[in-house]
Amino acid sequence: MRQIFFDTETTGLRAEAGDRIIEVGCVEMVNRQLTGNNLHLYINPERPSDEEAVRIHGLTDEFLADKPKFAEIAEQLLGFLAGAELVIHNAGFDVGFMNAELRRLGKPPLTELVGGVRDTLLMARDMFPGKANSLDALCRRLEVDNSSRTLHGALLDAELLAEVYIRLTRGQDALLIDDSSAQSGQSGGEIRIEAVDFSRFELPVLRCDEAELQAHQAVLADIDKASGGKRIWQEDSAPA
Known part of the structure; x- marks a missing residue:
């Protein structure tokens, strides 16, 4: 399974009010192994960022002024995401911003262009009901080192989310039985198992x-x- 841990930074909190994406971070994992094949993009939002947003991510209008616009990186980004399951913390926020950007280009919603979306915030709320489940809180609870996260950054946050996800789900795969040997004896869609008399x-x-x-x-x-x-x-x- 190919999964992409996905995060964005934006000019503000309201995509419906015209706020735009300014940074995208994508971290690839295949069959629960991080591949190192990541994608990190800065984007010129064609509008100023809110002061509060700049305090959170540190990306100034001056820094973003010479970066490509979303329309210029859209095909590269969508090509990287194609067919993968996206793993996002608080997916509604990032998917909402991506859908707003895609609408401007006349493209379909993000969920129609990828293999699926998994929200780790919902997973964490089920696993830790009544507790803080921000990315920082999960890092502390699951012993993921986030000491370098002085500011929000899309690639760093996607990398942290990958570590959090692996620890959130490690019990699921640790108890699975490897059936590769059984599958090797499969013929015509059926597995043939010879009866054994254990009384012997x-x-x-x-x-x-x-x-x-x-x-x-x-x-x-x-x-x-x-x-x-x-x-x-x-x-x-x-x-x-």
Whole structure:
């Protein structure tokens, strides 16, 4: 699966009032591996930025004056995003701004041009109800180093979001069984499995030693922390 961690910076907060995108950051991940194939663009918004917005991202009108306009980078950006699932924190904001820019060019909405959109803010609210779930809050909770984030920046924020997402979802993939060997025996869309008479075998019962038990408990603690305390098994079910 190809995923793009996506973030924007803007001249203000209201796309419907004419605020524009000034920076785009895209971080590519394929099959849960960051590829290093990222895209970072500054954009001339053709209008001034709000003072409060400049305090947040530090991108002045003077800095952006010689940067390309959105119409000049649209095909490059859309080509990079094509077919991928976008992973965005508070997706409604960034998608709303992208749709406004695409409407100006007579193009369809973003969701029709990519493989899908996943909102990590909604994921975090489900996992940590009642808690702060900003990107900074998630970095602190999931032990992602965001010490370099003195200002908001689209590429930096996309990189941080990628680390946050990996930690938010690591329990999902850690328990999956690799079925590649079973698939190799697949024929005509079916998997053929030879019946085995297990009564022919005497299976030994191997007891774990103290070191193995402690290692097991450490793994359970890591999964418990990653799931926000939502694991469904009980401590007394651990092997004796």
